[in-house]
Amino acid sequence: MQKLTFPRMGESWRTFKMLLEDLGNEVVVPPRPSKRTLDLGVRYSPEFACFPLKILTGTYLEAIEMGADTIVTSGGIGPCRAGEYAMLHHKILADLGHNIKMVVFEPPRFYPFNFIKNVYILNRARHSIRGIIALIKKAWRKLQALDNAEKLSHVIRPRELITGTTTRVYRKGLEWIDQAYTNEQIIDAETAALEALRNVPQNPEAEVLRVGIVGEIYVLLEPASNLEIEETLGNLGVEVERSMFLTGWTRDNTWTETTEGMTVKAAAEPYLPELVGGHGRDSIGNTILCAKRGFDGMIQLAPFTCIPEIVARTILPKVSRDYDIPVLTFFLDEQTGKAGMTTRLEAFVDLMRRKKHFRQGNGLLTG
Amino acid sequence: MAVKVGIPSALLYYTYYPLWRAFFNEIGVQVVTSGRTTKNILDKGVREALADACVPIKLFFGHVMEIKDQVDYLYIPRVVCLNGKTIYCPKFLGLPDMIRHSLSNIPPVIDVRMDTRQGRFSLIKAYQELGARFGASKNSTLLAYCKARLVLIRYMSLLRKGLTPAEALSLLDKPGQSKIAAPPKTNLRFAVVGYPYAIYDSFISVNLLGKLRKLGVSVLTADNINPFLLTLQNNCHLPKRLFWTFSDIALKAAHFVFRHGRVDGVLHLTAFGCGPDSLVNKLIELESKKHREIPFMTLMIDEHTGEAGMATRLEAFVDMVRRRKEARLCKS
Numbered sequence: 086m087q088k089l090t091f092p093r094m095g096e097s098w099r100t101f102k103m104l105l106e107d108l109g110n111e112v113v114v115p116p117r118p119s120k121r122t123l124d125l126g127v128r129y130s131p132e133f134a135c136f137p138l139k140i141l142t143g144t145y146l147e148a149i150e151m152g153a154d155t156i157v158t159s160g161g162i163g164p165c166r167a168g169e170y171a172m173l174h175h176k177i178l179a180d181l182g183h184n185i186k187m188v189v190f191e192p193p194r195f196y197p198f199n200f201i202k203n204v205y206i207l208n209r210a211r212h213s214i215r216g217i218i219a220l221i222k223k224a225w226r227k228l229q230a231l232d233n234a235e236k237l238s239h240v241i242r243p244r245e246l247i248t249g250t251t252t253r254v255y256r257k258g259l260e261w262i263d264q265a266y267t268n269e270q271i272i273d274a275e276t277a278a279l280e281a282l283r284n285v286p287q288n289p290e291a292e293v294l295r296v297g298i299v300g301e302i303y304v305l306l307e308p309a310s311n312l313e314i315e316e317t318l319g320n321l322g323v324e325v326e327r328s329m330f331l332t333g334w335t336r337d338n339t340w341t342e343t344t345e346g347m348t349v350k351a352a353a354e355p356y357l358p359e360l361v362g363g364h365g366r367d368s369i370g371n372t373i374l375c376a377k378r379g380f381d382g383m384i385q386l387a388p389f390t391c392i393p394e395i396v397a398r399t400i401l402p403k404v405s406r407d408y409d410i411p412v413l414t415f416f417l418d419e420q421t422g423k424a425g426m427t428t429r430l431e432a433f434v435d436l437m438r439r440k441k442h443f444r445q446g447n448g449l450l451t452g
Numbered sequence: 453m454a455v456k457v458g459i460p461s462a463l464l465y466y467t468y469y470p471l472w473r474a475f476f477n478e479i480g481v482q483v484v485t486s487g488r489t490t491k492n493i494l495d496k497g498v499r500e501a502l503a504d505a506c507v508p509i510k511l512f513f514g515h516v517m518e519i520k521d522q523v524d525y526l527y528i529p530r531v532v533c534l535n536g537k538t539i540y541c542p543k544f545l546g547l548p549d550m551i552r553h554s555l556s557n558i559p560p561v562i563d564v565r566m567d568t569r570q571g572r573f574s575l576i577k578a579y580q581e582l583g584a585r586f587g588a589s590k591n592s593t594l595l596a597y598c599k600a601r602l603v604l605i606r607y608m609s610l611l612r613k614g615l616t617p618a619e620a621l622s623l624l625d626k627p628g629q630s631k632i633a634a635p636p637k638t639n640l641r642f643a644v645v646g647y648p649y650a651i652y653d654s655f656i657s658v659n660l661l662g663k664l665r666k667l668g669v670s671v672l673t674a675d676n677i678n679p680f681l682l683t684l685q686n687n688c689h690l691p692k693r694l695f696w697t698f699s700d701i702a703l704k705a706a707h708f709v710f711r712h713g714r715v716d717g718v719l720h721l722t723a724f725g726c727g728p729d730s731l732v733n734k735l736i737e738l739e740s741k742k743h744r745e746i747p748f749m750t751l752m753i754d755e756h757t758g759e760a761g762m763a764t765r766l767e768a769f770v771d772m773v774r775r776r777k778e779a780r781l782c783k784s
């Protein structure tokens with residue numbers, strides 16, 4: 086029987102594991118990227134490959150050690166490198182003597198047959214089409230539950246009384262959701278997890294800064310690749326709002342501050358009207374939207390040599406000036422150290438805090 | 453006085469400048485270029501551009517800085533796709549925006565969008581838009597465009613014969629007056645693959661082509677290969693075509709020369725921090741492993757690449773190839 090593995094992005098593996106198992110496959114859960122993963126990835130990837138590609142190379146090699154022989158991943162048609170990842174990984178692994186099967190999902194709109202073929206390959210249990218759709222819906226629900234728990238943890242963490250409680254409760258909640266296998270169980274587990282998070286003892290007077298996080302999807306979604314920046318920020322008293330979740334940009338809870346219904350694309354238009362691949366345009370657009378919503382600052386996360394984010398980073402200083410919002414960029418690679426990052430974050434938080442006080446002070450004087 | 457449009461001598465300049473110049477001249481617009489790359493230009497670029505950008509982009513910034521005060525407009529088209537299939541590096545796609553929003557005191561940027569995936573006439577439309585901006589009538593714009601295309605065809609055929617862009621340009625300017633030196637007698641032939649804006653910029657490539665000539669090596673680049681032969685390479689055994697134009701060409705050229713190029717060595721010139729090249733280089737390297745009889749070397753350039761280091765590496769490589777070739781000739 087084929088043993089499947091897939092790219093790991095944050096906690097989403099819990100969903101993919103469930104879905105692939107439901108379809109009747111044996112799954113090797115990709116391990117959380119560690120120092121060893123990075124070392125392997127760096128050793129066997131091209132030197133200037135983007136950081137996500139390197140981590141994935143390492144992850145795949147580790148999963149292969151654990152017995153995986155098939156990789157399920159996504160393709161894409163550009164304009165960025167991510168679309169070519171699968172092919173390059175295949176070549177790299179073959180060069181190392183691993184005969185791995187790749188199941189690459191291309192955008193169904195351009196390659197409808199590819200999609201059907203892949204589903205057919207993965208559908209070991211021979212579910213009916215309706216059965217598959219139900220399974221995908223359930224998986225989607227689980228993904229939403231995971232995302233919702235994560236979002237709430239970002240809100241609670243900066244307000245917690247005892248450092249570390251939120252993370253602990255959040256981890257527990259993840260396990261609950263992980264153990265839920267039916268729609269009802271998933272909803273129950275989600276409710277319980279959110280409830281537990283809300284019950285974390287909080288300091289109502291905590292002065293909380295709000296920071297938006299934009300950038301390339303992989304480093305945004307995989308905490309091991311961004312050195313748990315969200316947790317670090319939370320502990321510094323910052324509520325983060327990440328611009329990207331696998332389940333998408335949820336409109337309802339983001340438009341409470343302004344009635345101006347503007348899409349990310351429209352916001353970015355005056356600065357970068359072109360889709361430059363990856364999420365370069367979104368980084369610009371979301372920075373503008375967050376500025377309009379009164380955020381205290383923005384953080385851009387990008388892999389070293391990331392093309393779209395380099396384009397975005399070149400333009401962001403202007404946006405930052407025009408909208409008066411501080412922006413801090415991290416280009417991440419295997420050499421990025423946590424200590425250095427924390428120092429820069431502390432300085433940034435300091436700057437935002439002073440700026441905020443200054444503004445409030447001003448408000449008093451003129452008001 | 454005629455309006456002056458500045459065209460930075462970097463990136464697409466090496467491929468499309470003759471067309472652009474002919475077009476602008478036809479509609480009565482004067483064209484100013486920033487000339488050859490100099491240390492000064494590079495320094496300006498390094499200062500203005502993002503440190504994490506690749507050298508060619510930094511150079512482009514430098515070239516813009518060089519001409520920005522002499523012209524009324526900067527011509528930085530947003531070239532997305534010219535063959536209906538492959539697009540350009542995302543940095544090309546965002547080029548006008550990067551320039552506009554990160555340099556201050558620059559003249560207005562003309563950034564017509566060229567994307568042939570949007571219909572057969574989209575290119576003509578793009579040039580009509582350009583013509584209209586400078587008050588040329590529809591008909592004269594169309595005529596200018598057709599004439600310019602002819603110039604481009606001539607230019608490409610000159611490149612195919614082995615002329616460098618600079619030589620081809622001077623020949624276009626003064627036809628008949630060919631002062632191009634006959635190629636020296638050489639006994640080695642190398643293929644140099646990479647992006648035109650790196651290979652032909654003799655400053656940033658540390659005069660790679662010149663050095664090879666001096667070492668008695670004749671050079672084959674992707675421009676010397678009939679495009680039809682490149683198309684025949686299909687997708688180079690990849691499930692999908694590479695989606696960046698220049699990278700696609702470079703990879704196909706590499707495949708072609710490894711198989712039928714009758715070359716003694718292959719060089720891949722790549723820029724530090726280039727995104728697409730991290731892939732292209734690996735793919736070429738994997739291909740080279742299948743052709744052990746043709747030595748392969750990657751040359752990486754960045755803003756600090758030194759004359760001496762490059763010369764040493766090249767000499768060593770050429771020596772190695774030469775010795776191997778002699779050994780093989782002796783054996784047979």
Ligand code: SF4
Nearest residue numbers: 135165167363391392
């Ligand atoms: S968006 Fe950045 S990290 Fe992702 S494939 Fe493109 S260059 Fe690599």
Ligand code: SF4
Nearest residue numbers: 506541543723726727
């Ligand atoms: S293809 Fe490479 S060298 Fe050229 S602009 Fe893009 S990143 Fe830079």
